[in-house]
Amino acid sequence: MRKAVIDLGTNTFHLLISEQEGEQISEVSKIQIAVKLGEGGIEFGRIAPPAFERGQKALEEFRKVLNQFPCEEVHIIATSAIRSAENGKDFIREAEERSGFKITCISGMEEAEWIAKGVFHSLPTMSHPYIIMDIGGGSVEFILCEGKNIIHKQSLDIGAARLLARFKPSDPILASELGLLKSYLEENLSGLMHQAQDAGVTTLVGSAGSFESILELVSDLPGYESKSIGPACFIIPMDAFDQVYKQLLASTKAEREQMKGLADYRVEMMVVSAVLVDTVIKMARIDKVYCSLYSLKEGVLFG
Template identity: 25%
Template structure:
């Protein structure tokens, strides 16, 4: 007997807000299949509010209300039976974050949970990493967001350590250079300390920017990107103007600036851990939310 369930995941990030609708196909004596039905992305850069002004602006609150209304309608027409909305770094740090959550629920009926960095990392790492982390190899999982980056270290198939750093792409764009330098130094210290005894380490990257870089590489699914290739792309992107990245590379305006600091984070993590390649399995918070809903973890 075949059963198809529909779930929705709303990821309220620092650079954009996403709605993922997925079909979960359940067949007798088989592992459930998770199939993405649709993904809608709205570039509301909440991090530019939270990390600079300390609160979400009234204009962006209005945009969030409109986005949630639209998401609610999309879930209705797609007959989504269950959904979960999670907000991350920008909403965590905004002084009016809880007030925004209350206002959105009152106006739209959409309940939003503001989750911590460790919870965010746990939800993401519950996705399809098993195929990669099996065996004796070690992996540093790096999820780069707009406001924070989550690092999770796997060795022999198990989580060894994890940490969330306030080092995201939108934050790096808005911070002073001295602040960013100190931030990178703290991350370097953590990575070197936790990977010094590990051999044959590789990175696993997630986030919109590494997905875009992977797509630009033309690699086939499952094949890693090398450190040399990523570094060459970084130098190439840095030389281009913001306008050229949009017109010549067809990057979205809200991607064309953050892709530079994101690439730097991945490259730095590879350098400090000694990894020479990075795998990009196309997973993220919204995928983790879908899985968690199905397995009733959330």
């Protein structure tokens, strides 16, 4: 069966078309368009007119692709930027009129559920508690798990686009700005991280996105090779993450644009995303980090 999922993210719209046979999926087409839906409006609770139009045009492009690859099922999921914007319903209404799509706007808790379902399919059986983390532009989802069971899930509006809009860091980020950012994150994450510690969590599983970029940057370090632990899950060594983290903190936007493996649409937000990861590692006393290549899209595909 051929299925398509469109994930309307805050920074990027993703289209994934796959052939599915039972628990196996094979990619037919995968497209990302950097719409930056939160640019110029996320801090005011609106989708700004230029971003609004970028999003609409991206969906028109996706419609053309889907006309080339007809699917038996098409799922279009709207997340943080659209659900929290006062004109989010207007965006959905216009998108349905212009592109003919039926769009479902999900809550942060539903988003966490779909992310977990996707990540579960990438992992081996885990014998100890762990936490899944998905960094979006608008929100960050956390799912505490035992095996393939969810203990607790939470969605926080501390996504990378919101952090950039709130703190407007220099290029490169200054030590004083880093301190303010980390203090803000520690305040917002305190309760959840204590809960993770109480559950005995020492493993972090990052869901695609920024974690894929970190994995690519780690793989480019001398002496490091990607090692998998599951069908679509790879180890990010702690010492290698530390190297990449320091490299990102010291980098300018122009330097990040030249980094091998760092996608153009992640260049701007990669520093705050790395700070998010480092903060979680330190607060939860994480000693193992994995990167799952699966996320919400695969969760929807597997149902």
